[in-house]
Amino acid sequence: MPTTCDYFITQGIARECADPMVQGVEAEAIIINRADVDFANVEFNATNPNIISALPLATGKVGYAVYQAGSQPFSGSAKTVEAPTATLNGMMTSAIALKIPNNSPEVSANIIDKMLGGEFIVILKNRHKNLKSAALPGSSTYEIFGFYNGLRLSEGGRELYSDDTNGGWAVTLTETKAPKSALFLYAESLQATEELIDTLLGN
Amino acid sequence: MTGAERYATLRALYGSTSYTAAERQLIQTLYKELLNKAIPNCHCSNKYRDAVIELCVFLKNSEEMKEREFILKRGVVIHFNGEVYSSKNLTDEVARAYLKQFPSAEKMFDKVASVVEEVAEVETPKKKKRNK
Numbered sequence: 001m002p003t004t005c006d007y008f009i010t011q012g013i014a015r016e017c018a019d020p021m022v023q024g025v026e027a028e029a030i031i032i033n034r035a036d037v038d039f040a041n042v043e044f045n046a047t048n049p050n051i052i053s054a055l056p057l058a059t060g061k062v063g064y065a066v067y068q069a070g071s072q073p074f075s076g077s078a079k080t081v082e083a084p085t086a087t088l089n090g091m092m093t094s095a096i097a098l099k100i101p102n103n104s105p106e107v108s109a110n111i112i113d114k115m116l117g118g119e120f121i122v123i124l125k126n127r128h129k130n131l132k133s134a135a136l137p138g139s140s141t142y143e144i145f146g147f148y149n150g151l152r153l154s155e156g157g158r159e160l161y162s163d164d165t166n167g168g169w170a171v172t173l174t175e176t177k178a179p180k181s182a183l184f185l186y187a188e189s190l191q192a193t194e195e196l197i198d199t200l201l202g203n
Numbered sequence: 204m205t206g207a208e209r210y211a212t213l214r215a216l217y218g219s220t221s222y223t224a225a226e227r228q229l230i231q232t233l234y235k236e237l238l239n240k241a242i243p244n245c246h247c248s249n250k251y252r253d254a255v256i257e258l259c260v261f262l263k264n265s266e267e268m269k270e271r272e273f274i275l276k277r278g279v280v281i282h283f284n285g286e287v288y289s290s291k292n293l294t295d296e297v298a299r300a301y302l303k304q305f306p307s308a309e310k311m312f313d314k315v316a317s318v319v320e321e322v323a324e325v326e327t328p329k330k331k332k333r334n335k
Binding site for chain 2: 037038040041054055056057059061062063187188189191192193195196198199200202203
């Protein structure tokens with residue numbers, strides 16, 4: 001087992017003319033109970049350690065679809081760096097903001113109460129998909145949050161006269177101290193990844 | 204819905220003579236999904252019951268009703284012979300061929316029939332005992 005890691009960049013910072021960056025994410029995402037992931041059999045891409053090529057779930061477990069309405073779905077979600085300290089490398093913090101415009105007993109029991117103590121993984125679908133990549137077209141599409149330390153409820157509530165939720169719930173799930181800047185889900189092609197996503201949802 | 208679930212749903216409707224709007228919608232949806240056509244518009248009173256019978260017969264004879272021997276885990280796809288397979292479209296035949304080639308991939312399956320033993324049996328047939 002290596003006792004040192006290298007921290008040398010291996011690529012320049014260039015303008016991306018063919019496939020320029022696009023802000024934001026699509027309205028659909030997936031949330032998974034982190035305990036349902038079969039971590040022993042998770043597979044990473046052979047050449048890029050920031051790509052997961054298989055995210056198996058334990059038998060009988062499924063992910064749940066998340067839909068966020070509006071022109072800026074998941075608005076308020078962000079990634080921030082925890083700067084290196086005198087004794088530790090830098091780490092990443094990710095926050096996923098969710099609006100749940102509902103206050104039914106089912107939502108209360110099945111979602112909000114579970115979030116009070118649970119750990120989650122969220123897979124967002126980026127609008128910037130890296131489709132022009134020669135080696136890995138579409139590999140930026142699905143980004144995984146919470147893989148390492150789990151997303152946990154960090155803030156939230158139900159403001160009765162909120163225009164954002166119509167009086168429903170708004171929560172933020174946060175993962176701290178993740179060792180990687182980003183993890184993507186990509187199974188050799190975007191089409192294959194879409195198939196994989198479909199199975200996560202139990203289809 | 205799996206084939207077995209569809210069959211169970213339709214069997215529950217089998218005994219009825221009249222159907223609610225939701226049940227009629229369900230029958231129409233299943234008819235379209237399974238037979239890829241609309242229920243014949245015959246204006247006869249039994250058309251939904253006839254459709255249920257037709258669907259039950261179709262499902263009973265279909266591959267969907269056979270219990271699968273190999274089931275991939277959710278969150279996994281495999282690439283084999285230029286095709287992408289998930290738990291939805293992976294047939295037992297393809298799974299068997301894939302696992303013969305990549306036996307270590309067994310861990311990516313929720314359910315696996317014994318491929319290795321079958322191969323061993325084929326490769327080493329038992330010797331016949333000679334009569335003394």
